[in-house]
Amino acid sequence: MYRILAKETLTPVTKLFVIEAPEVAHKVKAGQFVILRVTEEGERIPLTVADYDRQAGTITIVVQEIGKTTKLLGTVNVGDSLASFTGPLGHPTEIENYGTTVLVGGGLGIAPIYPICRSLREAGNHVIGIIGARTKELLFWEEQMRSVTDELIVCTDDGSYVRKALVTVPLKELLESGRKVDRIWGIGPAIMMKFIALTTKPFGAKTIVSLNSIMVDGTGMCGACRVSVGGKTRFACVDGPEFDGHEVDWDLLLTRQRIYLDLEKQALEAFERELVNVKG
Amino acid sequence: MPKDKVQIPRQKMPTRSPEERRHSFEEVALGFDMDLALAEASRCLQCKKPSCIGGCPVQVRIPEFILALREGNMWGAVEALKDKNSLPAICGRVCPQETQCEIECVLGRKGEPVAIGRLERFVADWERARGMRIPELPKPTGKRIAIVGSGPAGLTAAGDLAKMGHAVEIFESLHVPGGVLMYGIPEFRLPKEVVRAEISYLESLGVVIHTNMVVGKLYTLEELLKRFDALFLGTGAGLPMLLNISGENYNGVYSANELLTRTNLMKGYLFPKWDTPVKVGEKVAVVGAGNVAMDSARCSLRLGAKEVHIVYRRSRQEVPARAEEVHHAEEEGIIFDFLTNPVEIYGNQQGWVTGIRCIRMELGEPDASGRRSPIPTEGSEFDMSMDTVVMALGTRPNPLVFTDAARLERSRHGTVVADPDTGRTKMERVWAGGDIVTGAATVISAMGAGRIAATNIDAYLKDRSGPWWPEQA
Numbered sequence: 225m226y227r228i229l230a231k232e233t234l235t236p237v238t239k240l241f242v243i244e245a246p247e248v249a250h251k252v253k254a255g256q257f258v259i260l261r262v263t264e265e266g267e268r269i270p271l272t273v274a275d276y277d278r279q280a281g282t283i284t285i286v287v288q289e290i291g292k293t294t295k296l297l298g299t300v301n302v303g304d305s306l307a308s309f310t311g312p313l314g315h316p317t318e319i320e321n322y323g324t325t326v327l328v329g330g331g332l333g334i335a336p337i338y339p340i341c342r343s344l345r346e347a348g349n350h351v352i353g354i355i356g357a358r359t360k361e362l363l364f365w366e367e368q369m370r371s372v373t374d375e376l377i378v379c380t381d382d383g384s385y386v387r388k389a390l391v392t393v394p395l396k397e398l399l400e401s402g403r404k405v406d407r408i409w410g411i412g413p414a415i416m417m418k419f420i421a422l423t424t425k426p427f428g429a430k431t432i433v434s435l436n437s438i439m440v441d442g443t444g445m446c447g448a449c450r451v452s453v454g455g456k457t458r459f460a461c462v463d464g465p466e467f468d469g470h471e472v473d474w475d476l477l478l479t480r481q482r483i484y485l486d487l488e489k490q491a492l493e494a495f496e497r498e499l500v501n502v503k504g
Numbered sequence: 505m506p507k508d509k510v511q512i513p514r515q516k517m518p519t520r521s522p523e524e525r526r527h528s529f530e531e532v533a534l535g536f537d538m539d540l541a542l543a544e545a546s547r548c549l550q551c552k553k554p555s556c557i558g559g560c561p562v563q564v565r566i567p568e569f570i571l572a573l574r575e576g577n578m579w580g581a582v583e584a585l586k587d588k589n590s591l592p593a594i595c596g597r598v599c600p601q602e603t604q605c606e607i608e609c610v611l612g613r614k615g616e617p618v619a620i621g622r623l624e625r626f627v628a629d630w631e632r633a634r635g636m637r638i639p640e641l642p643k644p645t646g647k648r649i650a651i652v653g654s655g656p657a658g659l660t661a662a663g664d665l666a667k668m669g670h671a672v673e674i675f676e677s678l679h680v681p682g683g684v685l686m687y688g689i690p691e692f693r694l695p696k697e698v699v700r701a702e703i704s705y706l707e708s709l710g711v712v713i714h715t716n717m718v719v720g721k722l723y724t725l726e727e728l729l730k731r732f733d734a735l736f737l738g739t740g741a742g743l744p745m746l747l748n749i750s751g752e753n754y755n756g757v758y759s760a761n762e763l764l765t766r767t768n769l770m771k772g773y774l775f776p777k778w779d780t781p782v783k784v785g786e787k788v789a790v791v792g793a794g795n796v797a798m799d800s801a802r803c804s805l806r807l808g809a810k811e812v813h814i815v816y817r818r819s820r821q822e823v824p825a826r827a828e829e830v831h832h833a834e835e836e837g838i839i840f841d842f843l844t845n846p847v848e849i850y851g852n853q854q855g856w857v858t859g860i861r862c863i864r865m866e867l868g869e870p871d872a873s874g875r876r877s878p879i880p881t882e883g884s885e886f887d888m889s890m891d892t893v894v895m896a897l898g899t900r901p902n903p904l905v906f907t908d909a910a911r912l913e914r915s916r917h918g919t920v921v922a923d924p925d926t927g928r929t930k931m932e933r934v935w936a937g938g939d940i941v942t943g944a945a946t947v948i949s950a951m952g953a954g955r956i957a958a959t960n961i962d963a964y965l966k967d968r969s970g971p972w973w974p975e976q977a
Contacts, residue, residue, distance in 0.1 A: 251722055261679060267770065267779040268679075293779060308679040310716040440770065440780070443677050443718055444902050445687075445742040446762035450753050457746060457753060462904060476753055479855035483755045487781035494776050 226260075226309040229282060231302050234364035235357075237289050238332065239298050240274070246281030248311045254339035255317030255434065255466055258283060259442040261307040262296050269293050270439045272411075272465070273312070274335035283311070286335035286364075292491040313442045314465045317432075321348040323406035326398060327373070328354045328420055330391050330412025334365050336434060337411050341372040349406075350374050354394050360385035391416065392423045399427040407432065410469060414477050421469035433469040435460045437477060438484070452476050514616035515544040522835040526805055529691045529773055532832055533597070541626045545574040548618050551610055556620060559608035561952035564588045566605060566620055573627060582631045585624060590663040590706075591656065591951060593632055593698045596625025598689060599948045600826045632698070636705045642669035647965045650675060650732040652719045652905060655683025656947045657738030657938030659706060660954030661961075666709040668962045673732075674711060677718040677904075678769065683740055685947070687769035688761075690799050692806070693829075696768075720907040725934060734933050734961045737920065738954060741899040741939035747791065751849030752895070756785060756857040760792070760800045760896035767803045785891020786810045789860055791846055792896035793818075794944075798829040800894045801838045809892070812838050817845040817865050817878040843867070845878065847885065849893055859889040901940045919943050923974060927957030932972050935961055 230242035248258065257272045275284035289295045300306070317340050325344050329337035334355045345351045353373035357363040358381045370376050377394045379387040387394070391412070399405060408431040410420035417433040424431040437449040437460045444462035451460050452473035458464065518534040519525075525532050536544065548570045556566045565584045572580035585592050601621035609617030631637075647670045651658045654676040662672045680686050685699045707713065719728065719739075728735055744759035746752050763782065766772040772782030784807040790800045793816035801812045814833070816823065819842045823830055834840070841862075848861040864884035867876035900918045913921040913930040920929055920936045927935040937953025939945055 247717075247722055263779075265771070265774075265778040267781075308716050310677070310679070310718060312721055313718065440762060440765050441678065441687075443742070443904055445744070446765050447744050447746070447759040448762050452753060476855070479755060480753070482855075484781045484783065487775065487783065491776045491779060491781070 226306040228300055228302050228304050228306070231300075234286065235362045237362065238286060238364060239289065240284060240286050240335075241297075241300075242282050242284050243306065243309060244281060245283045245309050245311070248309070249276045249278050249281045249283050252276050252283065252312040253316030254319065254343040255336070256312035256314050257442070257465060258285065258309060258311030259313060259439065260285075260297075260309045262293060262300060263307050266296070266307060267293055268308075268310075268440055268442065270313070270436070270442055270461070272336035272434060272436075273339065275339055283309075286332065288332045291488050292495040295492070295495060310442065314461060315463075317343065317409075317466060319343045319347050324350045324352065324404055326352045326354065326395065326405055326408045328391050328395055328408065328410040328412070329369075330355075330410075330416040331357050331362065333410075333412030333416070333434075334363075334369065337409065338365060338369060338372060340409060341369065345372055345374070352398070352405075353377065354379070354391050354398075356380060356389070356391040358382065390419070392419050395420065396423050399424065399429060405429050409433070409466075414474065414481060417469060418472075418474035418478070421472065421474070425470050431469040432466050433472060434465045435467060435472065435477060436465070437480060450480070512543060512547050514547070514619055515540045515622070517619070517622055519832075522837070525692065526836050529806055531695050532692050535629055536622055536626045541573060541623060544619050544623055545570050547611065548574070549610055555608040555610065556605040556618075559605040560588075561604065561948045562588050562955055564592075564605070564624070569627060570618070570620075570623060573623065578627070578630055579637075581627045582637075585627050589624075589951070590660055591702050591947075592624050593628035594656070594685060594694060594702060595948055595951070596621050596623075596628055597694050597698070598826075598946075600946060602827050604948070632701050636701070636708075638705075638708050639667060641667065641709065644671065645669045645965070647671065647733045648673070648731070649734045649736065649961060650728045651736045651738060652725075652728075653677075653683055653737065653739035653938075653940075654681035654703075654713060655685060655738060655740050655938065655950065657740070657940075657950035657954040657957075658683070658736065659702065660951040661736045661738060661935075661937070661958040662711045663706050663709060664955055664958035665961060666706065666711050668958070670962070670965070672711045674713045675717045675719050675723075675728075676713060676715045679715050680769070681713050681715060683738075687765045688796065688799070690764070690768050690803050692802070693799065718904065720904040720909075724908045725905070725912070725931070726908060729933055733965060734935065736927070736954070736957050736961065737905060737929070737934065737936040737940055738938045738950070739902060739905045739940050740950070741919075741944045742902040743900045743918075744895065745897045745899060747846060747849070747895050747897065749846060749848055751851060751857070754849055754851040754857040754893075755855050756783070756851075756891060757849060757893045758895070760790070760796045760894050761899065763800050763803060763894050764796070767807065773803075773807060782807060783892075784809050787890050788812045788892040788894065789815050789846075789888065789890045790894040790896055791815045792898070793823045793825055793840075794896060794898070795825045795829055796899075796944075797894075797896035798825045798833050798838075800896050802833055802836060804892065804894065805836055805838065813888070813890075814838055814840045815844050815846060815860070815862065816840070816842055818875065819843055819867060822875045841888075843878065845880065846893075850887075857890060857893055859887050860893055861885055861887050899939070899944045901943075905940075917943060925956070926960040927953060928960065928973065930973060 770780035938950030
């Protein structure tokens with residue numbers, strides 16, 4: 225079960241996995257997430273679904289290698305199996321024909337934005353994509369994003385590819401141009417989503433974000449993922465992961481994401497020492 | 505009353521010393537050896553009309569198993585015990601015997617009751633050490649039953665139905681079966697090896713367990729009904745209640761569920777050997793005084809806390825936790841702040857909790873629950889500095905399982921409406937039992953409900969002619 229059928233290196237720190245999970249693939253919709261464990265001793269990590277193939281019975285996830293678990297996942301090969309894989313979790317994206325939609329994906333956020341673009345386009349929306357990364361080599365899926373958008377704007381923070389800009393810059397220009405925008409999605413690091421929400425708020429443009437808080441069970445049991453939305457405590461796992469970005473208490477999310485920073489670092493360092501020992 | 509029976513004192517449970525266990529997740533109670541068990545068993549009066557059985561939610565044939573034990577017929581004791589209770593090694597450890605079987609024991613009127621729970625555990629542990637015997641199963645009935653949730657209610661129903669010859673499949677959302685027995689109750693109170701043994705026994709009866717399957721997300725109840733003849737819901741009460749006071753989202757404020765899940769299910773106490781971290785500061789306040797609160801407090805101590813408080817708005821008399829847990833917690837140095845209620849959690853600039861503001865309470869008139877209701881004393885607010893706060897205020901059923909299940913009637917507390925005599929819900933071919941029906945209660949009452957439902961499912965599958973819900977008659 226949960227066998228890796230394909231693995232691809234998208235950037236020096238980003239890997240893609242196609243996982244055999246026919247039941248999840250049958251049910252999943254854009255915007256939902258899965259929780260996986262790499263080993264029996266491993267932690268449960270949430271990952272938003274990047275793609276799915278109902279016929280082939282597969283789920284695609286894209287992972288950025290930052291901590292121990294994601295780096296460990298990076299060492300898993302085609303033919304290997306994950307210890308567990310649970311989904312689909314969370315509510316799907318609300319797909320309707322809104323008219324013109326703008327979808328902003330920053331860094332790893334490009335992956336979850338992709339199936340949402342596809343679903344929105346299938347529902348008849350005019351889909352404008354804005355994707356960006358810190359630098360050229362961290363950008364991925366440009367062609368794939370082109371296939372599910374009507375217009376695509378690409379930028380890099382350092383200008384090493386196409387336009388030098390943060391994703392919020394073309395987003396603001398678009399809104400200032402007076403074009404009618406009916407709904408916006410922004411997915412990426414919390415700090416980027418915060419600035420997307422701040423950018424769109426003066427325009428009164430409804431902006432949906434997908435919150436990546438710390439989770440354990442992902443089914444509403446533990447409350448680790450507590451976020452404050454519209455002044456109310458909500459659980460990102462069962463009430464979200466998508467919320468109205470203008471209602472989110474971003475500073476609380478950013479603070480809560482740092483709870484285990486020191487222990488995460490400790491785990492990563494131990495893992496890297498172990499890797500050196502194995503290789504050495 | 506034969507005099508000699510009364511004169512033998514109730515045998516004490518050997519336990520690890522409080523000093524040792526403050527830092528250890530090893531089981532606290534070590535269990536009787538054969539000599540202690542025989543001495544304790546000899547105290548049983550073998551009443552003609554045993555009242556202890558009536559105190560047990562699953563009516564274990566208590567005098568019978570004790571007699572067999574006393575006569576050295578251990579397999580006979582196992583048989584008498586397991587006839588009514590499929591999870592005795594668990595019940596022997598976590599049941600509140602003092603309010604169930606033991607409170608009914610005739611010996612308790614003048615002295616101390618027979619230590620029924622300790623004997624139950626002894627017999628079950630004896631069996632587990634020898635390998636559980638698989639009973640002969642009847643011819644398969646060809647009926648298929650889905651059990652949602654693998655906690656005490658689901659496991660009991662599964663075991664009973666498998667022994668009746670039905671094909672049983674359990675759907676569990678987490679990566680290991682056992683529910684609260686695995687994620688909630690800590691290793692030092694209920695070793696996970698004991699739970700795993702009970703579960704592998706069920707598997708040997710032919711029960712199929714699907715882990716990582718979240719019913720309500722992966723399958724709806726309607727979808728399962730297309731594939732199965734009957735459905736039992738035993739998903740418990742997994743949704744934590746929060747304090748709903750300012751500051752509850754500071755870093756370092758946990759729900760008891762999170763603290764316990766990280767510690768027990770994810771083995772956070774073995775970090776970094778196991779990957780899931782759990783963080784507990786030097787001073788910890790646990791709000792609430794149920795078993796979950798005791799477990800949270802005692803886990804915090806073992807995770808390195810120097811000072812752990814139980815903060816409870818009522819007094820000692822109203823503490824809902826099992827007496828033994830309170831006793832063990834006090835022995836380990838947990839501080840009890842009675843008649844104290846938090847009104848605010850405060851923190852620092854970095855977003856971490858630094859303390860709780862509390863108010864003193866007095867007890868007024870009895871409320872709906874029959875307990876005297878706590879009333880705040882005006883102007884009595886005071887601050888306690890804390891690094892960690894754990895909210896152990898009770899739980900409600902998790903609504904995930906109710907996705908697209910409009911036919912399933914629920915109370916305003918979010919629990920499922922089910923007939924207590926049959927376990928039937930308002931949704932045809934769907935039964936429910938345990939915390940999902942009662943709200944947070946005990947392992948044994950969930951098991952009792954699992955058993956009632958299993959009996960009724962079997963009867964229904966043999967004869968579907970009667971009305972589904974009594975009102976329709």
